[in-house]
Amino acid sequence: DHGEKHIAVEKDVLYENNLLAARNRGFFDAKNILAINLVSSPGSGKTTLLERTLTDLKDTVNFSVIEGDQQTTRDADRIHATGTKVVQINTGKGCHLDAHMVMHALQGMHPHENGIVFIENVGNLVCPAMFDLGEKERVVVMSVTEGDDKPLKYPDMFHTSHLCIINKIDLLPYVPFSLDKAIANAKRINPKLEVITLSCTSGEGLDKWYQWLESKKS
Amino acid sequence: DHGEKHIAVEKDVLYENNLLAARNRGFFDAKNILAINLVSSPGSGKTTLLERTLTDLKDTVNFSVIEGDQQTTRDADRIHATGTKVVQINTGKGCHLDAHMVMHALQGMHPHENGIVFIENVGNLVCPAMFDLGEKERVVVMSVTEGDDKPLKYPDMFHTSHLCIINKIDLLPYVPFSLDKAIANAKRINPKLEVITLSCTSGEGLDKWYQWLESKKS
Ligand SMILES: Nc1nc2c(ncn2[C@@H]2O[C@H](COP(=O)(O)OP(=O)(O)OP(=O)(O)O)[C@@H](O)[C@H]2O)c(=O)[nH]1
Numbered sequence: 001d002h003g004e005k006h007i008a009v010e011k012d013v014l015y016e017n018n019l020l021a022a023r024n025r026g027f028f029d030a031k032n033i034l035a036i037n038l039v040s041s042p043g044s045g046k047t048t049l050l051e052r053t054l055t056d057l058k059d060t061v062n063f064s065v066i067e068g069d070q071q072t073t074r075d076a077d078r079i080h081a082t083g084t085k086v087v088q089i090n091t092g093k094g095c096h097l098d099a100h101m102v103m104h105a106l107q108g109m110h111p112h113e114n115g116i117v118f119i120e121n122v123g124n125l126v127c128p129a130m131f132d133l134g135e136k137e138r139v140v141v142m143s144v145t146e147g148d149d150k151p152l153k154y155p156d157m158f159h160t161s162h163l164c165i166i167n168k169i170d171l172l173p174y175v176p177f178s179l180d181k182a183i184a185n186a187k188r189i190n191p192k193l194e195v196i197t198l199s200c201t202s203g204e205g206l207d208k209w210y211q212w213l214e215s216k217k218s
Numbered sequence: 219d220h221g222e223k224h225i226a227v228e229k230d231v232l233y234e235n236n237l238l239a240a241r242n243r244g245f246f247d248a249k250n251i252l253a254i255n256l257v258s259s260p261g262s263g264k265t266t267l268l269e270r271t272l273t274d275l276k277d278t279v280n281f282s283v284i285e286g287d288q289q290t291t292r293d294a295d296r297i298h299a300t301g302t303k304v305v306q307i308n309t310g311k312g313c314h315l316d317a318h319m320v321m322h323a324l325q326g327m328h329p330h331e332n333g334i335v336f337i338e339n340v341g342n343l344v345c346p347a348m349f350d351l352g353e354k355e356r357v358v359v360m361s362v363t364e365g366d367d368k369p370l371k372y373p374d375m376f377h378t379s380h381l382c383i384i385n386k387i388d389l390l391p392y393v394p395f396s397l398d399k400a401i402a403n404a405k406r407i408n409p410k411l412e413v414i415t416l417s418c419t420s421g422e423g424l425d426k427w428y429q430w431l432e433s434k435k436s
Pocket residue numbers: 040041042043044045046047048049075122123124167168169170171198199200201202363364365366368371392393394395
């Protein structure tokens with residue numbers, strides 16, 4: 001049966017991915033690097049959040065960034081402009097980063113010891129949920145323009161994340177989005193999920209994100 | 219090699235999908251149904267656009283709707299509230315609808331002859347691009363909150379679509395989005411792509427969408 005064959009291959013792929021994710025985890029551990037996998041729908045604000053963070057904290061933390069996109073180096077160019085070490089991965093038809101791609105990017109970039117490595121995944125609220133990259137923390141970004149039902153409709157990503165950032169709160173006056181409902185929906189899928197609300201544009205709430213980052217660094 | 223095995227299975231999957239898409243296309247043809255596959259990032263406004271359309275045109279067109287989501291029947295419930303025939307497909311871990319799912323939904327729902335069948339795909343700007351459902355028209359919705367670079371960064375979806383709807387133009391005053399750039403980026407990927415700008419909230423531009431629908435009905 002074709003369905004069974006497909007599932008078997010998928011298990012192979014995930015098993016191989018898990019091995020390389022474990023390898024990446026060892027690499028990060030050896031260099032005392034905090035690795036963070038940033039996931040979201042296209043356009044929720046992952047790169048904008050990185051631009052703000054890298055600029056605001058550049059004097060206190062050594063950052064390196066891996067950018068994942070189907071095409072273009074636009075996001076890597078934006079990160080490069082902040083003066084941060086960055087590698088772009090283009091996945092072509094691919095819908096997510098995998099641990100193998102991240103392993104090669106790490107070998108090429110020599111990330112700073114004792115620093116933070118951000119991995120911005122392909123904008124996709126579904127497929128990246130299945131692929132461990134070896135990160136310590138998975139951060140899902142949602143924006144208030146997407147609707148407060150997203151955690152219920154795309155549960156895997158919220159289930160596998162540690163922190164949920166609700167971005168673009170400067171737009172709350174113009175969209176029918178209830179913060180309370182969104183947070184309740186997210187916690188229903190994942191009771192342990194932490195939540196931070198902020199706006200990359202106005203800067204409101206960024207301090208809570210910076211404190212969270214500090215608390216995760218050892 | 220693992221990579222080659224994965225690609226071979228993917229080709230099998232796409233071949234089988236193409237056969238069933240052709241079957242669906244024959245079904246739609248036999249009943250003189252205009253089938254439209256609605257694709258976008260999560261939360262761009264696909265269901266809201268359907269709610270408006272089904273309500274505004276209910277006296278002139280017989281609509282049926284197939285809803286695709288990982289989880290919940292929320293979108294089908296919203297469509298049902300407009301008085302329209304609707305079937306919900308839940309894909310679970312799956313990241314896109316395929317022609318097989320649509321075939322079964324069609325058999326269960328008995329869509330109206332001479333009408334329009336809308337298929338709302340899973341919110342995902344990557345994977346649904348590869349899966350023909352047998353539709354006549356593929357409509358990609360993007361919203362101005364996602365950024366005007368989306369066509370360049372996620373080209374497959376814009377390359378395979380016939381119409382691009384740029385939604386949420388009521389939010390243009392609050393986001394750094396250039397309509398000119400977005401349209402130029404979309405046409406660079408697909409010179410034949412038609413573009414309509416509108417707001418489901420204010421109603422501005424909906425008339426152009428309704429005219430487009432009318433022009434595609436035979
Ligand atoms: N109003 C408002 N707009 C924002 C905010 N954060 C980001 N944006 C805008 O949202 C759009 C998308 O931002 P990006 O940072 O490119 O989003 P992304 O998640 O990196 O997008 P992909 O990499 O394509 O998935 C851009 O036009 C940003 O200016 C915010 O807090 N408020």
